[in-house]
Amino acid sequence: MSRVIVQKYGGTSVASPARIWRVSRRIAESVRSGHPVVAVVSAMGHTTDRLIDLARRVSPAPSARELDMLTANGETITAPLVAMCLQAMGVPAISLTGLQAGVRTSGHHSKARIREIETQRIRAELDAGRVCVVAGFQGVTESMEITTLGRGGSDTTAVALAAALGAPSCEIYTDVDGIYSADPRVVARARKIAHISYEEMLELAAVGAKVLHPRAVELGELYGVEIHVRSSFKKGVGTMIVAQVPMEDRNRVRGVAHESNVAKITVRGVPDRPGVAAALFEPLGAASISVDVIVQNVGLTGATDITFTVDEGELAQAVALVQEANRQIGAVEVLSSGGLAKLSIVGTGMLGTPGIAARMFRTLAENRINIEMISTSEIRITCLVDRARAADGVRALHTAFELDVK
Amino acid sequence: MSRVIVQKYGGTSVASPARIWRVSRRIAESVRSGHPVVAVVSAMGHTTDRLIDLARRVSPAPSARELDMLTANGETITAPLVAMCLQAMGVPAISLTGLQAGVRTSGHHSKARIREIETQRIRAELDAGRVCVVAGFQGVTESMEITTLGRGGSDTTAVALAAALGAPSCEIYTDVDGIYSADPRVVARARKIAHISYEEMLELAAVGAKVLHPRAVELGELYGVEIHVRSSFKKGVGTMIVAQVPMEDRNRVRGVAHESNVAKITVRGVPDRPGVAAALFEPLGAASISVDVIVQNVGLTGATDITFTVDEGELAQAVALVQEANRQIGAVEVLSSGGLAKLSIVGTGMLGTPGIAARMFRTLAENRINIEMISTSEIRITCLVDRARAADGVRALHTAFELDVK
Numbered sequence: 109m110s111r112v113i114v115q116k117y118g119g120t121s122v123a124s125p126a127r128i129w130r131v132s133r134r135i136a137e138s139v140r141s142g143h144p145v146v147a148v149v150s151a152m153g154h155t156t157d158r159l160i161d162l163a164r165r166v167s168p169a170p171s172a173r174e175l176d177m178l179t180a181n182g183e184t185i186t187a188p189l190v191a192m193c194l195q196a197m198g199v200p201a202i203s204l205t206g207l208q209a210g211v212r213t214s215g216h217h218s219k220a221r222i223r224e225i226e227t228q229r230i231r232a233e234l235d236a237g238r239v240c241v242v243a244g245f246q247g248v249t250e251s252m253e254i255t256t257l258g259r260g261g262s263d264t265t266a267v268a269l270a271a272a273l274g275a276p277s278c279e280i281y282t283d284v285d286g287i288y289s290a291d292p293r294v295v296a297r298a299r300k301i302a303h304i305s306y307e308e309m310l311e312l313a314a315v316g317a318k319v320l321h322p323r324a325v326e327l328g329e330l331y332g333v334e335i336h337v338r339s340s341f342k343k344g345v346g347t348m349i350v351a352q353v354p355m356e357d358r359n360r361v362r363g364v365a366h367e368s369n370v371a372k373i374t375v376r377g378v379p380d381r382p383g384v385a386a387a388l389f390e391p392l393g394a395a396s397i398s399v400d401v402i403v404q405n406v407g408l409t410g411a412t413d414i415t416f417t418v419d420e421g422e423l424a425q426a427v428a429l430v431q432e433a434n435r436q437i438g439a440v441e442v443l444s445s446g447g448l449a450k451l452s453i454v455g456t457g458m459l460g461t462p463g464i465a466a467r468m469f470r471t472l473a474e475n476r477i478n479i480e481m482i483s484t485s486e487i488r489i490t491c492l493v494d495r496a497r498a499a500d501g502v503r504a505l506h507t508a509f510e511l512d513v514k
Numbered sequence: 515m516s517r518v519i520v521q522k523y524g525g526t527s528v529a530s531p532a533r534i535w536r537v538s539r540r541i542a543e544s545v546r547s548g549h550p551v552v553a554v555v556s557a558m559g560h561t562t563d564r565l566i567d568l569a570r571r572v573s574p575a576p577s578a579r580e581l582d583m584l585t586a587n588g589e590t591i592t593a594p595l596v597a598m599c600l601q602a603m604g605v606p607a608i609s610l611t612g613l614q615a616g617v618r619t620s621g622h623h624s625k626a627r628i629r630e631i632e633t634q635r636i637r638a639e640l641d642a643g644r645v646c647v648v649a650g651f652q653g654v655t656e657s658m659e660i661t662t663l664g665r666g667g668s669d670t671t672a673v674a675l676a677a678a679l680g681a682p683s684c685e686i687y688t689d690v691d692g693i694y695s696a697d698p699r700v701v702a703r704a705r706k707i708a709h710i711s712y713e714e715m716l717e718l719a720a721v722g723a724k725v726l727h728p729r730a731v732e733l734g735e736l737y738g739v740e741i742h743v744r745s746s747f748k749k750g751v752g753t754m755i756v757a758q759v760p761m762e763d764r765n766r767v768r769g770v771a772h773e774s775n776v777a778k779i780t781v782r783g784v785p786d787r788p789g790v791a792a793a794l795f796e797p798l799g800a801a802s803i804s805v806d807v808i809v810q811n812v813g814l815t816g817a818t819d820i821t822f823t824v825d826e827g828e829l830a831q832a833v834a835l836v837q838e839a840n841r842q843i844g845a846v847e848v849l850s851s852g853g854l855a856k857l858s859i860v861g862t863g864m865l866g867t868p869g870i871a872a873r874m875f876r877t878l879a880e881n882r883i884n885i886e887m888i889s890t891s892e893i894r895i896t897c898l899v900d901r902a903r904a905a906d907g908v909r910a911l912h913t914a915f916e917l918d919v920k
Binding site for chain 2: 129170174
């Protein structure tokens with residue numbers, strides 16, 4: 109078989125019959141290139157939200173299994189509509205549910221993992237000259253139970269199909285035209301990044317760049333599938349997510365990310381003994397509260413301070429759980445504050461380049477932005493700052509690291 | 515396993531979250547009887563129409579395969595909502611797609627026939643104490659292609675499941691509370707029929723009683739499943755469709771049906787040779803125009819007149835096709851007229867009871883209603899009359915055959 113093109117179209121791209129028509133025209137153009145095409149589609153616009161709203165109106169706490177049965181309809185509505193539209197344009201096409209596309213998953217409802225993709229059916233349809241329009245976000249277990257893949261599910265479906273079909277790349281069509289060096293709504297001179305590495309993309313996603321879910325990026329890295337993030341509304345190339353960025357881009361900060369709505373909790377005077385951190389964080393995990401940056405300073409007195417961040421919307425619940433946990437732990441006090449934001453700089457070349465961290469801290473200081481907390485990975489430095497100064501900080505860092513479009 | 519209760523809830527009964535709640539409460543009551551319960555559900559309200567409208571907006575002529583993929587979502591949205599609602603009431607329940615419920619069909623998209631039902635999954639769920647909420651109207655072929663069953667599909671699913679599970683009866687919950695001796699909107703004194711035979715129900719359906727699709731009735735007759743038609747809004751028994759009605763009801767006219775929007779076409783002076791009728795009706799069949807009552811009078815002159823009825827909305831197209839066909843046939847002329855209605859009396863005991871036909875014709879004559887055409891089956895007599903007089907005719911016949919509620 110000739111090289112398969114795998115494309116994914118998000119909910120905004122298929123939100124109306126007119127947009128489905130536009131997406132279909134783009135698929136038809138790809139077909140004209142002579143390659144077999146697989147198009148993975150999401151639910152139209154707000155369909156999933158509307159289905160979940162229906163669920164809430166019949167049950168205060170719908171089971172994950174039934175929610176999966178319900179929400180899977182979003183994508184199985186879009187897929188036949190796109191297939192019909194292609195047929196109306198004279199392009200042979202067939203829609204496939206997750207089951208028909210061979211997407212086999214674990215049984216973890218609402219957050220299933222893809223176990224394997226049985227490609228016989230898709231290959232047969234492609235061989236017969238048809239575009240396969242696959243309902244994203246869903247699969248089935250061995251016992252024919254319908255599952256959904258959770259956040260970023262359709263992206264994951266697309267990258268997994270590309271891997272299973274031996275496609276060298278996967279095109280993610282979305283409502284932005286690529287990955288930017290900073291949020292263009294904040295930084296007017298943000299630049300579109302031509303190539304970014306999987307690790308850089310993962311770090312950017314972890315600190316607020318929402319374009320692509322980390323699962324899809326990880327899968328791309330694991331199977332060597334390059335991911336092309338591009339606009340479904342505009343022509344032109346977007347951003348390629350690859351293993352190796354071009355040499356000249358390597359020793360650089362690639363982007364500045366920020367995330368607002370951050371709050372922090374500090375547990376002061378934690379007795380320094382094994383099991384304390386587990387006792388602190390397990391109740392938060394059980395309550396599905398996502399804990400982000402964690403910093404621990406071991407002091408000289410046998411006690412330590414642990415600080416971590418949570419989404420500000422979950423602060424009150426998190427503080428209550430931590431205070432509850434502290435009855436066993438016996439730390440001195442639990443402090444919390446909201447109104448914070450995270451600023452991060454990301455780039456694989458960073459740690460090999462001396463002075464990057466210093467330049468970040470100096471830039472913030474020159475702009476009188478106080479740093480409340482610092483956390484680093486190999487290719488990222490994150491500072492917690494006052495939310496009111498976050499946008500200024502992003503712009504200052506973007507300029508300081510020479511990312512501004514000239 | 516204890517005797518299984520199979521119920522079916524139509525689109526009006528599940529049109530909103532509030533109605534789904536009411537349906538679930540009724541299912542919960544049945545569960546309290548101690549029997550395992552299978553509930554077959556239709557698409558909510560106008561969901562199917564809305565999906566078909568979406569299809570028309572992306573394609574002038576969507577393929578039957580893709581329309582099936584699309585419309586099957588209507589029922590697979592309702593089923594998990596009902597299951598969630600039951601769970602919220604503390605009733606263990608699980609929703610099943612046609613595939614999961616084991617409904618295997620032929621591959622005729624949009625009008626598939628049920629081939630068999632593999633009941634292992636449903637039996638296992640019932641054994642585990644769960645209500646099975648099954649998406650009606652759909653099934654899958656051996657190659658996992660999704661099919662829909664066409665008109666009356668969910669009724670057919672319910673009766674087929676009752677047959678496969680060895681249930682002696684099947685309850686069809688709908689927006690009317692039973693089968694009436696005439697349309698209550700026309701005949702104020704129409705009575706609800708307690709028992710009606712499968713054949714009587716089939717004849718009534720054929721002449722305009724739309725409550726239940728003939729396919730479901732035929733299936734019930736074939737497998738000896740009694741069908742209980744009842745209201746999902748009101749309490750109380752409805753109408754039982756059975757093999758044998760109670761003795762005292764047998765030698766009677768059971769109901770008066772009428773159907774408006776009827777037009778007739780007469781082909782005069784048709785040469786009396788083999789193949790003429792086929793040449794006349796094949797083009798109509800190919801154009802999906804449903805031909806109803808057909809009457810042929812063979813004359814003495816070697817020529818004959820053929821008259822038949824069609825839906826008035828299809829009259830113009832039908833006349834054009836018949837005139838086209840007549841170029842080969844060489845009949846004298848093609849006449850047509852609209853503005854007609856069919857009046858029918860139905861009852862298994864009719865032909866064994868002398869004078870019924872005469873009484874029908876006399877009643878119409880006394881009311882100065884002219885009969886344009888007569889057609890009979892073993893248990894039905896149908897007259898074609900002026901549409902403007904149809905309601906008067908129904909009322910007169912209802913009184914004449916002693917059907918009025920006292």
